[in-house]
Amino acid sequence: MKILVCISHVPDTTSKINFTDGDTKFDTNGVQFVINPNDEFGLTRAMWFKEKQGASVDVVNVGGPETEPTLRKALAIGADAAIRVNTEATDGFAVAKQLAKVVKDGAYDLVIAGRESIDYNGGMVPGMLASLIGANFVANCIGLEIEGTSAKAVREIDGGKETVSTSLPLVIGGQKGLVEESDLRIPNMRGIMMARKKPLNVMEPIDPSAETNATSFEKPAPKGAVKLVDADNVDELVSLLHNEAKVI
Amino acid sequence: MSVIVYTESEKGKFKKAAFEVVSYAKAVADQMGTSVTAVTINAENAESLGNYGASKVLSVNNANLDTFNAKQYASVIEQAVKQDGGNVVIVSSSADSKYLAPLLAVGLEAGYVSNVVEAPSSASPFTVKRTAFTNKAFANTEISTDIKLVGLSNNSFGLVESGGSASVEEFTPSIPDSGVSVESVDKATDKVSIADAEIVVSGGRGLKGPENWALVEDLAEVLGAATACSKPVSDLGWRPHSEHVGQTGKPVASNLYIAIGISGAIQHLAGINSSKVKVVINTDSEAPFFKAADYGIVGDAFEVVPKLTEKLKAFKAQNA
Ligand SMILES: Cc1cc2nc3c(=O)[nH]c(=O)nc-3n(C[C@H](O)[C@H](O)[C@H](O)COP(=O)(O)OP(=O)(O)OC[C@H]3O[C@@H](n4cnc5c(N)ncnc54)[C@H](O)[C@@H]3O)c2cc1C
Ligand SMILES: Nc1ncnc2c1ncn2[C@@H]1O[C@H](COP(=O)(O)O)[C@@H](O)[C@H]1O
Numbered sequence: 001m002k003i004l005v006c007i008s009h010v011p012d013t014t015s016k017i018n019f020t021d022g023d024t025k026f027d028t029n030g031v032q033f034v035i036n037p038n039d040e041f042g043l044t045r046a047m048w049f050k051e052k053q054g055a056s057v058d059v060v061n062v063g064g065p066e067t068e069p070t071l072r073k074a075l076a077i078g079a080d081a082a083i084r085v086n087t088e089a090t091d092g093f094a095v096a097k098q099l100a101k102v103v104k105d106g107a108y109d110l111v112i113a114g115r116e117s118i119d120y121n122g123g124m125v126p127g128m129l130a131s132l133i134g135a136n137f138v139a140n141c142i143g144l145e146i147e148g149t150s151a152k153a154v155r156e157i158d159g160g161k162e163t164v165s166t167s168l169p170l171v172i173g174g175q176k177g178l179v180e181e182s183d184l185r186i187p188n189m190r191g192i193m194m195a196r197k198k199p200l201n202v203m204e205p206i207d208p209s210a211e212t213n214a215t216s217f218e219k220p221a222p223k224g225a226v227k228l229v230d231a232d233n234v235d236e237l238v239s240l241l242h243n244e245a246k247v248i
Numbered sequence: 249m250s251v252i253v254y255t256e257s258e259k260g261k262f263k264k265a266a267f268e269v270v271s272y273a274k275a276v277a278d279q280m281g282t283s284v285t286a287v288t289i290n291a292e293n294a295e296s297l298g299n300y301g302a303s304k305v306l307s308v309n310n311a312n313l314d315t316f317n318a319k320q321y322a323s324v325i326e327q328a329v330k331q332d333g334g335n336v337v338i339v340s341s342s343a344d345s346k347y348l349a350p351l352l353a354v355g356l357e358a359g360y361v362s363n364v365v366e367a368p369s370s371a372s373p374f375t376v377k378r379t380a381f382t383n384k385a386f387a388n389t390e391i392s393t394d395i396k397l398v399g400l401s402n403n404s405f406g407l408v409e410s411g412g413s414a415s416v417e418e419f420t421p422s423i424p425d426s427g428v429s430v431e432s433v434d435k436a437t438d439k440v441s442i443a444d445a446e447i448v449v450s451g452g453r454g455l456k457g458p459e460n461w462a463l464v465e466d467l468a469e470v471l472g473a474a475t476a477c478s479k480p481v482s483d484l485g486w487r488p489h490s491e492h493v494g495q496t497g498k499p500v501a502s503n504l505y506i507a508i509g510i511s512g513a514i515q516h517l518a519g520i521n522s523s524k525v526k527v528v529i530n531t532d533s534e535a536p537f538f539k540a541a542d543y544g545i546v547g548d549a550f551e552v553v554p555k556l557t558e559k560l561k562a563f564k565a566q567n568a
Contacts, residue, residue, distance in 0.1 A: 127350025160435030211359030231547030
């Protein structure tokens with residue numbers, strides 16, 4: 001089985017978000033970038049398939065040269081090879097089209113992507129990719145087993161979960177549950193050394209047009225100070241929620 | 249030209265988000281000088297969408313669509329858009345709508361923007377405001393394709409009754425193979441889900457253990473709220489993973505979010521920040537949640553929450 005794990009390169013969860021150039025660009029100054037948490041769960045599940053079922057695991061990112069350390073980290077965790085499609089990722093549809101080419105060229109059976117990336121939170125790339133390549137698709141995937149060409153997946157739904165059966169070729173939008181936090185791997189020295197020798201192939205993009213374009217950014221208006229209510233006077237909270245906030 | 253909206257239902261009944269997306273679609277249609285067509289799949293009372301601004305409903309009734317399937321549903325909506333000549337398509341942010349929307353976007357070659365929180369700021373170029381960076385910012389985003397697909401963030405627009413009426417037409421699309429089939433569903437049917445909830449009551453590690461969750465559940469019951477929890481609480485197995493909210497869990501966009509014994513770490517706040525009104529109950533007045541909240545009580549949850557539940561019961565009884 002050939003597995004491709006899509007890795008998006010995102011600001012660390014604690015990053016302060018700022019913009020430059022008249023609020024038209026994300027300010028990467030001082031921002032630490034990491035493997036998108038949803039993708040890290042997916043990559044770890046892929047390593048399981050590699051070790052238990054003899055799969056090969058490649059990772060891919062659509063982005064500029066600045067994303068290479070993130071791909072190297074994925075190699076250090078255990079992926080066999082990395083691909084970078086050399087274009088700035090501006091729109092989910094555009095990224096999905098680039099990835100579709102990679103999947104077709106590499107004849108991958110299983111594509112593991114994340115439920116959403118924590119920068120733009122589009123939640124669109126995996127479904128679009130599946131649709132473009134005519135593969136089956138499971139979103140919000142919290143469990144995945146493969147046998148031959150059949151797959152059994154668990155999907156989170158509003159208020160619960162469901163178990164589905166499907167077949168390869170398959171794309172999933174994965175998240176925590178595919179593996180647990182305690183299963184995540186911190187690259188060790190040997191992994192890091194080996195990662196330096198593993199291939200990281202740079203591909204030039206196809207038709208880089210985008211369907212959507214973020215023209216400007218804004219931050220939420222600063223919030224007023226919290227109104228404190230005395231612990232012995234919860235009546236006041238009820239009345240504030242009713243009369244002032246009008247939410248009950 | 250029309251604005252097409254997919255209105256989700258469950259067991260025949262419209263979800264609240266269905267009325268919200270129609271209300272939103274009506275605002276977009278007014279801006280563009282056109283009308284709203286709703287697509288329903290196995291829903292009853294399709295004409296009731298008229299009250300929120302739909303002029304026409306394409307009603308699909310087919311037993312093969314009883315179980316949600318993203319590919320089939322996306323195909324049905326795609327065929328409806330093509331038949332009606334729709335150029336703006338609107339869906340909600342429920343798990344199912346978010347599942348089908350990317351497939352629909354590819355089918356329609358439509359630029360897609362999810363997590364939209366306001367009516368378009370301009371119809372040409374078509375520009376909408378969406379949340380980005382896990383609610384730490386907004387991005388004003390232009391869609392340049394002929395057909396535009398908008399995913400509306402739940403509870404961001406609200407319901408607007410316009411008192412109109414809708415004509416209902418039977419629509420019979422062709423249905424593709426499913427590709428993915430549901431084997432079993434594990435869902436608490438008696439509970440409000442986090443995505444649908446107007447009020448969410450959430451508990452953190454401050455509650456000490458799963459045996460104390462009656463506190464959260466009783467308060468939620470009085471308010472008709474969904475229950476949620478912080479990440480460590482689900483990691484510890486005190487609560488199911490499906491209740492975990494935050495940056496790496498479910499997003500919350502409720503009208504009211506009540507956090508009990510939750511410190512307010514940046515990753516937690518990132519996922520709940522788009523809730524309109526936030527209340528925190530915490531023993532530690534220095535807890536970061538107090539900086540993010542609208543109302544707060546510095547106090548012990550084990551004393552404050554039961555009192556609050558009692559007071560709310562009395563309030564509800566009075567205002568019933
Ligand atoms: C990559 C990453 C992603 C993450 N994603 C998420 C996420 O999606 N969601 C999330 O929630 N967290 C997330 N976290 C974890 C987050 O950083 C915090 O650790 C977590 O939110 C803390 O949970 P808590 O507030 O329940 O617990 P604690 O931080 O332990 O806080 C407990 C609080 O309860 C209060 N308390 C104690 N006793 C009482 C009492 N009797 N009455 C009232 N209050 C009391 C304490 O004062 C304290 O403020 C993530 C972390 C990382 C690194
Ligand atoms: N630029 C990118 N390169 C590679 N994979 C990506 C990229 N952007 C998104 N993805 C994948 O698609 C998932 C969902 O991203 P999004 O649709 O942006 O929320 C991510 O978790 C990744 O697996």
